[in-house]
Amino acid sequence: MNSVEKKAGEREPLAKAGDPNAQIATKLRAFYHSVQDEALPQRFLDLLEKLDAVESSAQRAE
Amino acid sequence: MDQGQTTFKRELLAVLPSLRAFAISLIGRHDQADDLVQDTIMKAWAKQEQFEMGTNMKAWLFTILRNELYSKMRKRGREVQDTDGIFTENLAQHPSQYGSLDMQDFKKALEKLPDEQREAIILVGASGFSYEEAAEICGCALGTIKSRVNRARQRLQELLKVSGESDYGPDAVSAPITSRAFAS
Numbered sequence: 432m433n434s435v436e437k438k439a440g441e442r443e444p445l446a447k448a449g450d451p452n453a454q455i456a457t458k459l460r461a462f463y464h465s466v467q468d469e470a471l472p473q474r475f476l477d478l479l480e481k482l483d484a485v486e487s488s489a490q491r492a493e
Numbered sequence: 494m495d496q497g498q499t500t501f502k503r504e505l506l507a508v509l510p511s512l513r514a515f516a517i518s519l520i521g522r523h524d525q526a527d528d529l530v531q532d533t534i535m536k537a538w539a540k541q542e543q544f545e546m547g548t549n550m551k552a553w554l555f556t557i558l559r560n561e562l563y564s565k566m567r568k569r570g571r572e573v574q575d576t577d578g579i580f581t582e583n584l585a586q587h588p589s590q591y592g593s594l595d596m597q598d599f600k601k602a603l604e605k606l607p608d609e610q611r612e613a614i615i616l617v618g619a620s621g622f623s624y625e626e627a628a629e630i631c632g633c634a635l636g637t638i639k640s641r642v643n644r645a646r647q648r649l650q651e652l653l654k655v656s657g658e659s660d661y662g663p664d665a666v667s668a669p670i671t672s673r674a675f676a677s
Contacts, residue, residue, distance in 0.1 A: 454655045455646055456618055458599045463619035465596065467514035472527060475509060475534065479502055482538045486498065 501541050504550045505534070511620060512554050518615045519562065521604045529565070533558040552622065556630045559612065602652040606645055613641035614649070 512533065516526035536557050537544075544553055603611060609631070616627040617638070628638045649655075 451650045451655045452646055455649045455653070458595070458653070459603075459614065459618045459649075462596055462599050462603070463514050463518055463615065466517045467510045469510075469513075471509055471513070474527070475530065478531060478534055479506065482535070483498070483502060 497546065498541075500546060501544070505537065505554070508551045508554050509534075511551065512558060515555060515615060515620055516558060516562075518603065518619065519608075519612060521600065529558060529562055532561050536561060549626070551620075552626050552630055555616070555620070555622075559630060598653065602649055605652060606648055610641045610645035610648065613638050614645035617642050 509530070513526065513530050516529050516533075517523055520526045520529065533554065537554055540557075544550065606614070612631060613627060616622045616630060617624060622630065624635055624638050624642075628635045631638060
């Protein structure tokens with residue numbers, strides 16, 4: 432039994448740590464993902480609810 | 494509510510965090526980026542009949558957001574006004590928001606890139622698009638996207654001084670480029 436199997440989807444490091452392109456790539460992803468992981472502002476959820484409601488009532492009126 | 498509409502909304506919601514990260518990475522400000530995301534949602538909703546279910550919703554939304562941004566910038570004539578304190582606020586903006594100093598430095602460097610280089614490296618390096626998809630989103634040739642990404646990488650390396658020269662010695666690829674850049 433191999434207990435150190437890699438989890439699916441786990442990424443190999445793209446390049447060795449000293450490679451400047453790898454450093455840039457890592458920083459870019461870290462920055463992007465820090466934003467992506469923020470909670471979605473409530474205004475977007477409210478907006479989608481509103482759009483949904485408008486459309487549903489428009490359909491009922493047809 | 495019909496089935497198509499529910500699926501559309503669910504898929505749109507699933508893309509929103511990444512779409513918002515794209516907007517914030519492009520603009521550098523949360524409030525303006527969120528306004529842009531809101532406009533994008535409304536545009537997309539109005540055009541949802543044009544979207545073919547099962548095709549790439551993420552690429553479709555990113556394209557709409559990008560078009561919205563550039564048409565806004567054209568309308569404004571790209572004038573640089575600091576009436577609402579964009580630049581002063583940027584400097585002081587939520588120092589804790591991006592955690593480390595390192596991250597703030599990266600954000601500043603990203604803001605210094607030309608628009609088309611910034612969007613290219615974000616799409617390919619962070620949003621998870623292929624070069625082909627990024628070319629389609631930006632409406633340009635594949636080779637153009639590739640060269641924009643390369644130039645963005647080189648510029649970021651210069652700005653962040655991660656050429657590795659001091660620690661590792663210049664490598665064969667970047668050394669001629671960096672020395673040329675510094676010589677000019």
